[in-house]
Amino acid sequence: MLNQSAAMAEEAEVVKNKQVVLKNYATGFVKDSDFIIKTDSTMSLKVPESSSKGVLVKNFYLSCDPYLSFLLQKSDSSLEAQFSRFSLGSTINGFGVAKVVDSRHPKFEKGDLVWGITGWEEYSLIAEPDSLFKIEHTDVPLSHYTGLLGMPGLTAYGGLFEVCNPKKGEKVFVSAASGAVGQLVGQFAKLTGCHVVGSAGSREKCTHGSVLQKFLVIHVRADGHVLLSFHVWPLASFSVEIAFSISSITQDPVDLLKNKLGFDDAFNYKEEQGLDAALKRYFPEGIDIYFENVGGKMLDAVLLNMRMHGRIAVCGLISQYNLEKPEGLYNVASILFKRLRVEGFAVFDYLHLYPKFLDLVLPQIRAKKITYVEDIAEGLENGPAALVGLFSGRNVGKQVVLVARE
Amino acid sequence: MLNQSAAMAEEAEVVKNKQVVLKNYATGFVKDSDFIIKTDSTMSLKVPESSSKGVLVKNFYLSCDPYLSFLLQKSDSSLEAQFSRFSLGSTINGFGVAKVVDSRHPKFEKGDLVWGITGWEEYSLIAEPDSLFKIEHTDVPLSHYTGLLGMPGLTAYGGLFEVCNPKKGEKVFVSAASGAVGQLVGQFAKLTGCHVVGSAGSREKCTHGSVLQKFLVIHVRADGHVLLSFHVWPLASFSVEIAFSISSITQDPVDLLKNKLGFDDAFNYKEEQGLDAALKRYFPEGIDIYFENVGGKMLDAVLLNMRMHGRIAVCGLISQYNLEKPEGLYNVASILFKRLRVEGFAVFDYLHLYPKFLDLVLPQIRAKKITYVEDIAEGLENGPAALVGLFSGRNVGKQVVLVARE
Numbered sequence: 086m087l088n089q090s091a092a093m094a095e096e097a098e099v100v101k102n103k104q105v106v107l108k109n110y111a112t113g114f115v116k117d118s119d120f121i122i123k124t125d126s127t128m129s130l131k132v133p134e135s136s137s138k139g140v141l142v143k144n145f146y147l148s149c150d151p152y153l154s155f156l157l158q159k160s161d162s163s164l165e166a167q168f169s170r171f172s173l174g175s176t177i178n179g180f181g182v183a184k185v186v187d188s189r190h191p192k193f194e195k196g197d198l199v200w201g202i203t204g205w206e207e208y209s210l211i212a213e214p215d216s217l218f219k220i221e222h223t224d225v226p227l228s229h230y231t232g233l234l235g236m237p238g239l240t241a242y243g244g245l246f247e248v249c250n251p252k253k254g255e256k257v258f259v260s261a262a263s264g265a266v267g268q269l270v271g272q273f274a275k276l277t278g279c280h281v282v283g284s285a286g287s288r289e290k291c292t293h294g295s296v297l298q299k300f301l302v303i304h305v306r307a308d309g310h311v312l313l314s315f316h317v318w319p320l321a322s323f324s325v326e327i328a329f330s331i332s333s334i335t336q337d338p339v340d341l342l343k344n345k346l347g348f349d350d351a352f353n354y355k356e357e358q359g360l361d362a363a364l365k366r367y368f369p370e371g372i373d374i375y376f377e378n379v380g381g382k383m384l385d386a387v388l389l390n391m392r393m394h395g396r397i398a399v400c401g402l403i404s405q406y407n408l409e410k411p412e413g414l415y416n417v418a419s420i421l422f423k424r425l426r427v428e429g430f431a432v433f434d435y436l437h438l439y440p441k442f443l444d445l446v447l448p449q450i451r452a453k454k455i456t457y458v459e460d461i462a463e464g465l466e467n468g469p470a471a472l473v474g475l476f477s478g479r480n481v482g483k484q485v486v487l488v489a490r491e
Numbered sequence: 492m493l494n495q496s497a498a499m500a501e502e503a504e505v506v507k508n509k510q511v512v513l514k515n516y517a518t519g520f521v522k523d524s525d526f527i528i529k530t531d532s533t534m535s536l537k538v539p540e541s542s543s544k545g546v547l548v549k550n551f552y553l554s555c556d557p558y559l560s561f562l563l564q565k566s567d568s569s570l571e572a573q574f575s576r577f578s579l580g581s582t583i584n585g586f587g588v589a590k591v592v593d594s595r596h597p598k599f600e601k602g603d604l605v606w607g608i609t610g611w612e613e614y615s616l617i618a619e620p621d622s623l624f625k626i627e628h629t630d631v632p633l634s635h636y637t638g639l640l641g642m643p644g645l646t647a648y649g650g651l652f653e654v655c656n657p658k659k660g661e662k663v664f665v666s667a668a669s670g671a672v673g674q675l676v677g678q679f680a681k682l683t684g685c686h687v688v689g690s691a692g693s694r695e696k697c698t699h700g701s702v703l704q705k706f707l708v709i710h711v712r713a714d715g716h717v718l719l720s721f722h723v724w725p726l727a728s729f730s731v732e733i734a735f736s737i738s739s740i741t742q743d744p745v746d747l748l749k750n751k752l753g754f755d756d757a758f759n760y761k762e763e764q765g766l767d768a769a770l771k772r773y774f775p776e777g778i779d780i781y782f783e784n785v786g787g788k789m790l791d792a793v794l795l796n797m798r799m800h801g802r803i804a805v806c807g808l809i810s811q812y813n814l815e816k817p818e819g820l821y822n823v824a825s826i827l828f829k830r831l832r833v834e835g836f837a838v839f840d841y842l843h844l845y846p847k848f849l850d851l852v853l854p855q856i857r858a859k860k861i862t863y864v865e866d867i868a869e870g871l872e873n874g875p876a877a878l879v880g881l882f883s884g885r886n887v888g889k890q891v892v893l894v895a896r897e
Contacts, residue, residue, distance in 0.1 A: 380823060399827045413819020417786060421805045421835040429827040 097131035104176045105205035105468050110159030114407045114476055119157065120177075120469040128208040130186050138190040140214040142183035144203055145491060147465075148231035149472045149484035150265070153179055154406045178204045182220070182230045184491070190214050198223065200230035205468055207488060218439065225450055227491065232265050232483035233457040234446070236432050240400060241269035242442045243435030248398040248428050249374045253278035256368055258387065260284050261378035262351065263338045263458065265483035266400060270376045271348050272455050279374070282350045282367045284383070285338035286478040338481060346456055360386035371395070380405045381412040388416035391423050399429040407476055458482030503537035510582045511611035511874050516565030520813045520882055525563065526583075526875040534614040536592050544596040546620040548589035550609055551897060553871075554637035555878045555890035556671070559585055560812045584610045588626070588636045590897070596620050604629065606636035611874055613894060624845065631856055632865075633897065638671050638889035639863040640852070642838050646806060647675035648848045649841030654804040654834050655780045659684035662774055664793065666690050667784035668757065669744045669864065671889035672806060676782045677754050678861050685780070688756045688773045690789070691744035692884040744887060752862055766792035777801070786811045787818040794822035797829050805835040813882055864888030 104123045111119050132139040156171045171177050181203040185193050193199065193214060201217035203209045211217065220230055232238060244266075245251060257274040261267045262283025274281045342351035350367055357363040364372070364386055371392035377384060380402030387397070405411045420427060435442075449455045460480040462471035468486040475484050510529045517525050538545040562577045577583050587609040591599050599605065599620060607623035609615045617623065626636055638644060650672075651657060663680040667673045668689025680687045748757035756773055763769040770778070770792055777798035783790060786808030793803070811817045826833060841848075855861045866886040868877035874892040881890055 384823070402824055402827055405824060411821050411824060413821055414823050415817050415819055417790070417820050418808055418811060418817060419835075420833060421808055421837075424835045424837055424840065426835075427826060427833040429825075429830045429832075431830055434830065 097129045099127050099129050100208065102126045102128040102207050103465050104207075105465060107157065107171045107173055107175060107177055109173065110170075111154070111157045111407075112159065113409065115154055115157050115473050117469045117473055122466045122469075123176075126206070128206075128210070130208065132187045132189045132210065134189075136189060136210070136212055138212075138214065139188075140185055140190050140193050140199075140211045140217065141187040142199065142203060142209050142211060143186050144181050144183045144207060144209060144488045146182040146228045146231050147203070147205055147468060147486040147488060148180040148235065148237075148265075149468075149475050149480070149486065150179060150236070151401050151403050151406065151475060153177070153472060154476060176204045176206050178202055178209075180231055180236050181488075182227050182235075183209065193217070193219065198227065198230075200235050205465065205486075207465065222443070222447060225447075228459055228461065228485050228487070229450075229457060231485050232459060233269060233450070233455070234443070237265035237483060238269055238446060239435055239439055239442050240432040241266045241273060242445070243432060243438060244376060244398040244400050244430055245270050245273050245374075247435060247438075248430050249376070249396045251277045251279050251374055255279050255373035256370065256392070257281045257374045257376070258284070258364070258368065258372045259348075259376045259378070260354075260383050260387075261401070261403060262342050262348065263346075263481050264378060267376065267378055268342075268346050268458060268482065269455070271342070271346060274374070275347055275349075276449065276454065281348050282352070283342045283346075283348045284352055284354045284363075285342060285481075286353060286355045341458065341481060345458070354383065361389055364390040374398075376400060377402070379403050385412075385414055385416050388414075388419040388425075391419060391425055393423050395423060395425050397425060397427040399427060403476065459485050461485045461487050463487045503535045505533050505535045506614065508532045508534040508612055508614050509871050510613075511871060513563065513577045513579055513581060513583055515579065516576075517560070517563045517813075518565065519815065521560055521563050521879050523875045523879055528872045528875075529582075532612075534612075534616070536614065538593045538595045538616065540595075542595060542616070542618055544618075544620065545594075546591055546596050546599050546605075546617045546623065547593040548605065548609060548615050548617060549592050550587050550589045550613060550615060550894045552588040552634045552637050553609070553611055553874060553892040553894060554586040554641065554643075554671075555868075555874075555881050555886070555892065556585060556642070557807050557809050557812065557881060559583070559878060560882060582610045582612050584608055584615075586637055586642050587894075588633050588641075589615065599623070599625065604633065606641050611871065611892075613871065628849070628853060631853075634865055634867065634891050634893070635856075635863060637891050638865060639675060639856070639861070640849070643671035643889060644675055644852060645841055645845055645848050646838040647672045647679060648851070649838060649844060650782060650804040650806050650836055651676050651679050651780075653841060653844075654836050655782070655802045657683045657685050657780055661685050661779035662776065662798070663687045663780045663782070664690070664770070664774065664778045665754075665782045665784070666760075666789050666793075667807070667809060668748055668754065669752075669887050670784060673782065673784055674748075674752050674864060674888065675861070677748070677752060680780070681753050681755075682855065682860065687754050688758070689748045689752075689754045690758055690760045690769075691748060691887075692759060692761045747864065747887060751864070760789065767795055770796040780804075782806060783808070785809050791818075791820055791822050794820075794825040794831075797825060797831055799829050801829060801831050803831060803833040805833060809882065865891050867891045867893050869893045 104126050106121050106123045108121045109119055130141060132141050182200045183203050185195055185197040185199060188194055198220035199217045200220055203211060251274055257279045259267045259270045262271055263285040271281045271283050339351045339353050342348040352363055360383055368390055372390050373392050373395050375387045375397045377397055377399045378401040381404040460482045465488050471484050471486050474480055510532050512527050512529045514527045515525055536547060538547050588606045589609050591601055591603040591605060594600055604626035605623045606626055609617060657680055663685045665673045665677045668677055669691040673689060677687045677689050745757045745759050748754040758769055766789055774796055778796050779798050779801050781793045781803045783803055783805045784807040787810040866888045871894050877890050877892050880886055
């Protein structure tokens with residue numbers, strides 16, 4: 086047996102394995118130059134016998150998530166105590182969608198599609214795959230398992246329904262509403278019968294990026310080439326690369342929120358003179374529920390505009406993550422006088438709800454009652470730029486990195 | 492009949508009615524000079540026939556509560572929208588204990604003892620007495636119905652049990668712990684099996700005030716005379732005025748909290764170099780529950796020291812009420828990372844729990860398992876100074892104004 090195993094190990098295919106490696110810890114904003122793309126690594130496509138329950142996967146999609154910024158920063162703040170930072174010189178990791186190439190874990194076998202924590206590389210050996218979810222439903226775009234059907238989807242679900250308990254007719258405000266989580270919160274709240282307004286920042290004219298049209302994503306690559314992706318699932322989902330280039334592309338987030346995602350109203354916070362005045366205009370009767378993704382001045386303005394017994398689900402504070410010192414919050418007295426509930430939460434509190442979440446959301450997707458916008462950067466080598474863009478609001482929709490097609 | 496009524500009205504006794512009247516709105520800290528004591532008013536001790544359900548009461552005790560500061564300030568802040576301010580030239584009002592002198596309300600009759608909103612005056616005509624509570628249990632000091640058995644008691648009960656849901660063994664921190672509400676929160680948490688630490692400010696040496704000893708309150712009046720109150724209820728409760736004077740009186744709040752109120756530990760925040768360091772010393776494993784009475788820098792330091800899934804009941808923010816601009820809160824990210832729940836509340840949400848609250852607390856009082864410290868200012872004319880003292884932390888224990896003895 087030993088000889089046979091040794092022979093099998095020798096036979097295992099060895100492939101090149103491109104990787105995104107952390108070069109130095111970010112100070113302030115994460116930069117492209119904090120990473121290097123390592124092209125000389127290799128990977129044997131066999132789980133080593135020493136790994137009792139390892140799984141080896143080929144990565145298809147990687148997810149750019151705001152929480153990654155904490156793992157990339159050199160900071161001794163006690164706030165980040167719950168995260169363990171990436172090591173310098175090592176491949177970074179995060180949520181992704183992948184296919185099992187080899188498995189020593191009883192729950193997974195070769196050919197299974199999975200989502201969960203994987204590496205920013207072409208192939209990953211996952212030693213502890215207990216937190217991987219097997220993908221059972223493939224009649225929806227696989228990339229959605231980094232967003233709508235993955236961690237951001239469950240985050241939106243848990244934050245809105247478990248933390249905020251929305252009731253029909255309530256007024257809901259969502260910041261970063263075109264982001265991975267925000268766009269879903271707004272749509273879930275609409276399905277509940279709430280009045281929903283979102284805020285987003287306009288993306289500056291970009292030399293590359295994606296624009297959503299009905300059933301079509303126009304994606305302009307960094308080299309100027311245009312890729313058209315047609316999503317007419319469950320029937321079909323295919324991409325066509327067009328042999329011409331354009332110089333810039335822009336998507337208006339207000340148009341996106343109002344006309345494609347079905348929000349009742351939306352505004353571009355970068356075009357507002359004052360956030361308090363904007364909120365008073367969009368919520369003359371005040372806000373019942375605020376889904377917080379950004380923090381800072383927006384949270385301060387929202388506090389002034391909350392209604393009695395309002396609820397604030399704190400999902401993210403992306404405007405604050407790269408600041409040396411966070412901005413001060415001054416309208417704390419609103420929490421007292423309006424008897425507000427302000428609650429921080431994380432998706433990890435709601436993992437047990439994933440089956441219930443799928444029961445709600447899959448029929449809505451199939452009935453085309455939920456739209457999901459993704460901003461797909463192509464190629465692992467464009468991963469760092471895509472991640473960096475998250476913190477300057479460059480993405481419209483869930484930022485994904487395409488590593489390989491199925 | 493008409494003639495008879497007219498005759499009765501003429502017969503009604505008319506008495507002098509000393510009143511505390513608002514002279515001008517406070518700017519910043521409330522000052523004694525914002526009030527005048529009006530001595531030339533009179534009151535007929537009969538509810539007018541035009542008042543279909545009025546109640547006329549003789550006031551015994553008045554309660555000095557922090558919320559009164561909002562009603563005394565000239566401010567257009569939207570934060571105070573839920574309060575209707577006092578009118579200049581009118582008698583101020585607040586919670587108090589009184590005896591019904593005359594009633595046209597079916598629920599009350601002459602001789603009933605009541606607590607609820609009344610005027611800062613000797614006699615009050617209460618046109619809408621629906622929010623008065625009849626006092627059914629008189630084997631406890633009547634003044635307690637401004638505190639332990641009144642609004643502060645129910646506030647402590649609702650905030651701790653309904654908002655924070657304490658569990659045995661949890662670590663509880665209470666600020667303003669020697670105040671009307673804080674001293675009860677700490678004792679209720681101890682009864683639940685929690686580890687309780689309180690913070691309070693030292694009172695400077697005062698020329699008058701009260702000191703609690705076992706069964707005895709030593710009260711030094713403004714004129715230097717000493718009054719000893721013996722509380723050996725349910726057996727007896729009596730006061731003795733002593734014919735000598737002393738020049739100053741001090742109560743150490745740490746001693747009070749640890750040795751008289753049964754807190755596990757306590758500290759004087761005015762003597763600490765840094766609040767974060769103090770909290771780390773008293774809560775090396777962090778805080779599960781924070782009962783917030785003060786706000787500002789204390790809240791910011793507490794956020795850094797909360798444990799995962801901690802709860803903060805926001806009952807008051809007394810350090811902020813008199814500031815032109817509130818202090819900024821910087822550690823908001825703790826709410827997200829530690830998945831905290833921060834919830835503002837008011838006693839008005841829990842009025843329906845008053846009978847349940849009495850069921851819990853009366854046996855504890857009778858079994859002497861709850862101690863309640865009051866700081867009684869004698870005489871309506873000393874009311875403004877007592878109220879003003881609340882905001883500089885001059886009181887130790889619940890600040891009460893004695894208007895008349897039974």
